Amino acid sequence: MLKVIVFGFSKRHTRTVAHIVRAFRDRGNETLWINPARIRRRLRFLADRYMIERVRRFNADIIFIFNDNIPVQVLREVSGAGVTTIMFYVDWRPETPRDIIERARMTDFFLVTSRGRIDEYLREGVRNPVYFTEACDRYNHKIRRPILPVWKSDVAFIGAARPNELRVRLVMRLREICDVKVYGKNWDQFGIRASLKNVYPRGYSLVCGGAKIVLGADITNSTGGCWSNRLWLTLGCGGFLLTNYVPGMEEFFTNREHLVWYRSEEECVELVKEFLNKPKERDRIADQGYRYVHEHQTFHHFVDKVFELCEGLTKAR
Helix, strand or coil, X not given: CCEEEEECCCCCCCCHHHXXXXXXXXXXXXXXXXXXXXXXXXXXXXXXXXXHHHHHHHCCCEEEEECCCCCHHHHXXXXXXXXXXXXXXXXXXXXXXXXXXXXXXXXXXXXXXXXXXXXXXXXXXXXXXXXXXXXXXXXXXXXXCXXXXXXXXXXXXXXXXXXXXXXXXXXXXXXXXXCEEEECCCHHHHCCCCCECCCCHHHHHHHHHHEEEEECXXXXXXXXXXXXXXXXXXXXXXXXXXXXXXXXXHHCCCECCCEEEECCHHHHHHHHHHHHCCHHHHHHHHHHHHHHHHHHCEHHXXXXXXXXXXXXXXXXX
16 A cells, blocks of 8 residues: 555546546555645645645655646655655647746656657656546446436537637537537627536436437647546546547547547538438447546546556656
């Protein structure tokens, strides 16, 4: 059994950190979850010293950091001395913030969701950037069959609306040919009423169970290997996903086997028309996608891969 500290806070609509903590514990590890934001609200200027002392008393084998959820001074104090430090950064911004790079340079492994930016991180002085995908949760993300109309649609999109993005144009076009429901913030700015502004894990699975097609439309699709966690969550909840193609998808998925991807706005519209008329094919693909992620890409698999990295570092020391 290993002793693991997880630094981070869990957003209500994703609960990613909570899923990671539970996976560490389920694998038989003594796991301490430290939420720096909560501690700082309570202790203010004493917070950093309190966190450093907790880390030292716990005597961890692994310190796992989600995004930038550790104060720089705390990381500087606790890294090294036999403990393996790992930072997991969900890499969706056009440029990586400097405070992320500063922390990444102090860690043993910097796990990133964009394979196409590994060389950039090496140039920035990060020792071990490693491409790591997100995942779904074996407990929260599962198939649910909704009864209420709020969850049912021809096409559903889960996510905020932003100006000049493909998702807004697609939703507007698809509303002309079928029943489209959106779940997220800012849609009223475009004259579209969202069914709900916030969707939490249970609601996410109800959307996937009630929609014939769940639409994927990422902020960017130009960076290899980098796609929204919407992909993992939708497949994990048994939804039929039609999403934009991102370079590298074919290394994980087979098109029209686990999901369906499109390469242009026009192709997306045509694929919606096609698959609305193919319910058996939708069910087959959704089932294959669901089986795939639960067999290979849950957060339990995620932490297993983290342990593999740590074992390799331990042998090299």
